[in-house]
Amino acid sequence: MDPESVARASRVPHGGTTDPDLLDFSANTNPERPPGVEAVYQDAFEQSTRYPDDDYRDFREAASAYVGCDSSSVIPTAGGLEALRLAFELTLAPGDTALVPEPSFGEYEREIELQGATPVAVSHDELLDSDPTGHAVAVVCTPNNPTGEVAPRDELVAFAARCQESGTVLVADEAFLDFTSVPSIAGEPGTIVARSLTKMFGLPGIRAGFAVASGELRDSLAVARRAWSLSTPAAAVGAHCMRETEFVATTRERVESERERMAERLSARFDVSPSDAPFLLCDVGDEAVESLVEQARERGVAIRDATTFPTLDSHVRVAVKRPDENDRLLGALDV
Template identity: 75%
Template sequence: MDPESVARATRVPHGGTTDESVLDFSANTNSVRPAGVEDVYADALTASTRYPDDDYGDFRAAASDYVDCDADSVVPTAGGLEALRLAFEVTLTPGDSALVPEPSFSEYDREIRLQGADPVAVGHDEILDVDPEPHEVAVVCTPNNPTGELADPDRLRAFASRCRDADTVLVVDEAFLDFTDAPSLAGEPGVVVARSLTKMFGLPGIRAGFAVATGDLGDRLAVARRSWSLSTPAARVGAFCMRQTAFVEDTRTRVARERARIAESVSEQFDVSPSDAPYLLFDVGDRDVDSVVEAARERGVAIRDATTFPTLDSHVRVAVKRPEENDELLRALADV
């Protein structure tokens, strides 16, 4: 990390609220957790009087099955964002440049700048057509946050091939990919995949995730990883959750059904972006975004002001939750 760049950095806004008096649709996390996770956590807490096994063998094995890669290429991290930071730390130096999609997750820009490198913004729907050769790193988010669309798997693999030819490291953020049936790019040469476990399994406070990379790139990630990068509860809960295949399938089905229902219900009120993710982006048109957000909150629902994302100036984002919660969202939005 570049000290001079850190001195110039700032924090970036995110969704999520600690106000328990409102339903939180501003953070894209599952409302449901796998049965049995509380018992796993309790047992892990008892074991937390000792340092965790820094090899994380069981967690790596579960992750390798979850994304279909070799366990040796899995690098445990405290959430997907830690995986992204680790990827940028081992690939970027001051003066380098990195392609980033726009609008997309704001932390890409911040984390790249913390390394003293320069983010180069490209339209999120154009980045797979850009020449990666001038850049040390290229970033793709699939499904993209906040727009929600999945990158075409064939085009993404073709882009990965062009990145390899150009000696450009491709960082693929798959934080929401497990809400789709699209294959992971984990294990692809020259690619760092960043995964979050906290969205699908509804446990953002656990801070569990991992990176996947092979060859020299994987070796660098493994060496640079912080010791004891996962707490014992995070490692055990993460491994348990990744083995709950029926839960994942049920969640995908529910989210797809409810996402379509919400989109149809508000289609005359807002311009809704197509989405493959557990969230929807709305263009509120001539309405004042602050007023829309505040009106929803007065009705007991927190939604995300998406104008904090670059290029968006009239948008809000809402998560897709359980049917009864989504009913509350639709009631809150009915008259805004």
């Protein structure tokens, strides 16, 4: 990390509210959790008087089956964001440049800048057609946050190959990919995949995730990963969740069905972007975003002011939750 860049850095706004009286649609986390999580956590708590086994074999085996890669390629991290930081720390130096989608997750630019490198923004729907030559890193978010579209896998694999040819490391953020049936690109040469267990399993406070890479990239990530990178409860709960395949399938079905229903209703008032993710981006047009956010808040619902994303000046983002909760959101927005 570059000390001079840290001195110039600032925090990035995110969704989520700490107000317990609000139904939170501003953060894209599953309102459901897999069965058995509490018992697994309690058992792991009892084991937390000792340091975790730094090999994390059970967690890595569960992760390898979850994304379809070799367990030795899995690098445990405290959430997907730590996987991203680890990737950027290893691949960027002051003066480097990195391609980033726009609009997209604000932490990409911040984390790249913390390394003393410069993010180069490319429209999110044009990034896979761009030339990675001369850039140390290219970042892809699939499905993209906040727009919601998943990258076609064949196009993404072709882009990964071009990155490999040009000596550019591809960092693929797949935080929401498990809400789709699209396979991960984990294991593609020259690629670092970042995965989060926050979204699908509704446990943002656990802080569990992992990176996946092969060859020299994998070896470098494994060496650079901090010791005991997952707490004992995070490792145990994470492994348990990733084996709950029925829960994942049921969640996908609910999200797809509810997302379609919500998009139809919201389209009566807003311009809604097509989405493969557990959220919808809405262009509110001439309506004041701040007033709409406040209206929802007064009616007990928190939605995301998406004008904090670059290039978005008239948008809000809403999560997809349970049917009855989604009905509350739709009512709060008068649709």
